[in-house]
Amino acid sequence: MAAGDLEVRGLGMQFEGLSALSDVSLRVPAGEIHGLIGPNGAGKTTLFNCLTGFYRPTAGGVWLSSDRIDGFAPHEISAAGVSRTFQNIRLFSNMTTIENVLVASHRRIGGGTGYQTLNRRERYILIDKMRIPVRVPMALAAGLAEIAGAIVRPPAARRHERDAVERGQQLLKSAGLGGRENVVARNLPYGDQRRLEIARALATGPRLLLLDEPTAGMNPQESSAMVALIRRIRDEFDTTIVLIEHQMRVVMGVCEQITVLDYGRKISEGTPAQVQKDARVVEAYLGTRALKEGGHATP
Amino acid sequence: MLESVRPGVPRLPEWAHALIFLIVGLLGWYFLDDTWVRMLFLVTLYATLGMGLNVVVGLAGLLDLGFVAFFATGAYVVAIWGAPISPSVDGVVNYWVLLPMAVFAGAGIGMLLGLPVLPLRGDYLAIVTLGFGEIIRILALNMDDYTRGSSGIFALAKPDYGAETVDSVREFFIMILIAAMAVWFVTARLRDSKVGRAWEAIREDEDVAQGMGINTVRYKLMAFAIGASIGALGGAIYAPFVDFVAPAQFSLIVSINVLALVIIGGMGNTTGVIAGSAMLIGVPELLQFQETADVLAKFEWLRDGLNVFIDGFNAVSFADLGKLPPSEEWGDKLALYRFIVFGALLVMVMVLRPSGLFPSRRRELEFTAEEPAPAGSA
Numbered sequence: 087m088a089a090g091d092l093e094v095r096g097l098g099m100q101f102e103g104l105s106a107l108s109d110v111s112l113r114v115p116a117g118e119i120h121g122l123i124g125p126n127g128a129g130k131t132t133l134f135n136c137l138t139g140f141y142r143p144t145a146g147g148v149w150l151s152s153d154r155i156d157g158f159a160p161h162e163i164s165a166a167g168v169s170r171t172f173q174n175i176r177l178f179s180n181m182t183t184i185e186n187v188l189v190a191s192h193r194r195i196g197g198g199t200g201y202q203t204l205n206r207r208e209r210y211i212l213i214d215k216m217r218i219p220v221r222v223p224m225a226l227a228a229g230l231a232e233i234a235g236a237i238v239r240p241p242a243a244r245r246h247e248r249d250a251v252e253r254g255q256q257l258l259k260s261a262g263l264g265g266r267e268n269v270v271a272r273n274l275p276y277g278d279q280r281r282l283e284i285a286r287a288l289a290t291g292p293r294l295l296l297l298d299e300p301t302a303g304m305n306p307q308e309s310s311a312m313v314a315l316i317r318r319i320r321d322e323f324d325t326t327i328v329l330i331e332h333q334m335r336v337v338m339g340v341c342e343q344i345t346v347l348d349y350g351r352k353i354s355e356g357t358p359a360q361v362q363k364d365a366r367v368v369e370a371y372l373g374t375r376a377l378k379e380g381g382h383a384t385p
Numbered sequence: 386m387l388e389s390v391r392p393g394v395p396r397l398p399e400w401a402h403a404l405i406f407l408i409v410g411l412l413g414w415y416f417l418d419d420t421w422v423r424m425l426f427l428v429t430l431y432a433t434l435g436m437g438l439n440v441v442v443g444l445a446g447l448l449d450l451g452f453v454a455f456f457a458t459g460a461y462v463v464a465i466w467g468a469p470i471s472p473s474v475d476g477v478v479n480y481w482v483l484l485p486m487a488v489f490a491g492a493g494i495g496m497l498l499g500l501p502v503l504p505l506r507g508d509y510l511a512i513v514t515l516g517f518g519e520i521i522r523i524l525a526l527n528m529d530d531y532t533r534g535s536s537g538i539f540a541l542a543k544p545d546y547g548a549e550t551v552d553s554v555r556e557f558f559i560m561i562l563i564a565a566m567a568v569w570f571v572t573a574r575l576r577d578s579k580v581g582r583a584w585e586a587i588r589e590d591e592d593v594a595q596g597m598g599i600n601t602v603r604y605k606l607m608a609f610a611i612g613a614s615i616g617a618l619g620g621a622i623y624a625p626f627v628d629f630v631a632p633a634q635f636s637l638i639v640s641i642n643v644l645a646l647v648i649i650g651g652m653g654n655t656t657g658v659i660a661g662s663a664m665l666i667g668v669p670e671l672l673q674f675q676e677t678a679d680v681l682a683k684f685e686w687l688r689d690g691l692n693v694f695i696d697g698f699n700a701v702s703f704a705d706l707g708k709l710p711p712s713e714e715w716g717d718k719l720a721l722y723r724f725i726v727f728g729a730l731l732v733m734v735m736v737l738r739p740s741g742l743f744p745s746r747r748r749e750l751e752f753t754a755e756e757p758a759p760a761g762s763a
Binding site: 185189193229232233247 | 570571574575578579580581582583585586589590592593594595596597598599600601603606607610611
């Protein structure tokens with residue numbers, strides 16, 4: 087697999103008795119814009135939560151550039167190169183736009199620009215070898231060094247911070263938020279908040295970007311601006327993008343491949359044109375009788 | 386970075402606030418007598434504790450009601466290793482060795498508390514930390530072999546400099562003033578670093594912060610450790626000052642006082658913490674002073690005036706409110722009822738300034754209604 091390839095194999099997510107996802111598999115080659123659609127409650131956001139470590143999937147696995155990433159904590163998965171936005175905007179609303187972006191670039195401030203590889207087997211070996219007597223003092227020393235660095239603020243740290251701010255400003259500019267660095271996030275207009283979420287997600291330096299309904303609540307003009315932004319991000323930042331979307335105009339316009347979920351299962355996949363014609367997809371959205379009689383959908 | 390949020394309000398830079406505090410402290414130290422300097426010591430001590438708690442509550446947003454545990458830790462480290470009387474340790478360790486020991490012990494205890502409460506939030510966290518504060522006090526009460534239980538430890542080793550020892554109120558005040566300035570500097574630097582940013586992100590939305598690559602475990606433990614070590618520093622200076630360490634000094638009320646002064650002062654802001662400390666710790670002390678009574682005694686004219694009003698009220702309402710006592714007695718009465726005055730003050734501040742006396746810019750934002758964003762403020 088190339089860097090940035092996403093592979094999901096047999097993913098399942100069980101909440102007590104409720105099966106939110108079962109046996110979902112999909113492949114997204116690096117650099118693709120992939121759509122994830124399905125009726126409400128189909129498990130789209132649950133899938134995102136599994137990919138980013140917010141949920142720990144109960145079956146199957148997730149690979150990013152041949153690293154297995156499921157089962158790790160969200161911040162570790164973020165370090166491996168997965169980032170996301172949220173359906174209901176979740177900015178750090180009392181922080182300024184630039185601060186929002188800087189929080190996300192936290193890991194990249196002061197060295198450490200490479201992706202962290204998360205290989206489960208290696209990880210266990212590492213833990214075996216370096217048990218608590220070594221790991222805890224190491225973590226303490228690292229913490230102490232970080233605190234000392236923050237207090238003393240050596241020239242290198244200042245430079246790193248300045249670089250991060252510059253990078254953040256650049257990022258805001260390319261997300262269309264140039265010149266609004268010091269606006270408190272919650273005072274931004276709605277569309278700008280969505281754009282800031284994307285800028286923040288990009289600041290972690292992702293290879294895979296997950297967008298949860300990026301055009302929700304937008305009018306047609308704003309939506310098409312968002313579509314253009316998504317395309318530009320793919321080209322400029324060289325990321326693979328998976329997006330959940332309800333507006334079919336957007337899905338058909340921007341996605342190269344589409345996966346359709348219903349009741350936690352994958353029911354169809356293919357190009358937008360293929361998916362549109364798929365009988366199972368029409369059924370899922372409109373009901374069985376719609377297909378048979380062309381009448382009203384009933385449960 | 387937030388300077389331009391409210392462009393209409395000019396503000397002094399933070400170092401100017403610190404300088405004003407330092408100058409006021411030194412003027413008080415130079416001109417006032419020992420009773421007053423003792424009050425200044427307590428105000429500064431509590432302000433220092435407040436700065437420590439502020440890291441945990443104000444910056445990282447972790448509600449900690451057991452802050453007294455760390456204060457006690459610092460005091461007991463200094464007492465157990467620094468007093469000849471302590472039953473478990475022979476000999477006396479130099480105070481300047483004990484001070485960093487106390488600070489590190491505080492950090493350790495802070496992380497010890499931090500570990501089990503990592504998954505807890507809000508009210509649950511508050512309850513568990515509350516319990517933790519009590520546990521430390523009860524431990525101190527029962528571990529007679531180390532702490533001498535309720536009889537406490539006294540005759541502590543005093544800090545020395547050159548051939549002199551720090552043993553007067555005035556010298557201790559200088560010590561706590563230096564500590565307060567150092568803590569101010571350290572907390573300000575941390576707040577303005579990427580560590581502080583991580584804390585604020587955790588406070589805003591812990592899940593999202595983690596999703597954006599912040600190791601929340603690491604930074605929450607860091608906040609607990611730093612807050613706790615500052616608490617322990619306060620305890621380590623307080624112990625030789627009162628020269629007596631016993632469990633009764635470390636009751637819940639200390640935690641409540643520190644938390645209250647952080648909230649009254651304006652959470653997240655060091656100037657606010659100092660103002661809060663001056664009000665919560667300083668004012669009740671102030672009301673007991675002879676000087677206050679002397680000043681009040683000069684207000685006989687006010688008594689006369691008020692009595693006229695009372696007489697008028699009595700005449701109209703058929704009530705009998707009597708007359709105000711002569712103004713020479715006002716001081717005594719005020720000292721007696723100082724906690725009523727104090728309570729009224731608290732209520733007044735919270736009603737008039739719900740975000741605290743000196744809110745941080747960010748808190749001020751949270752408490753103000755949405756306002757249109759200033760365009761292009763960069």
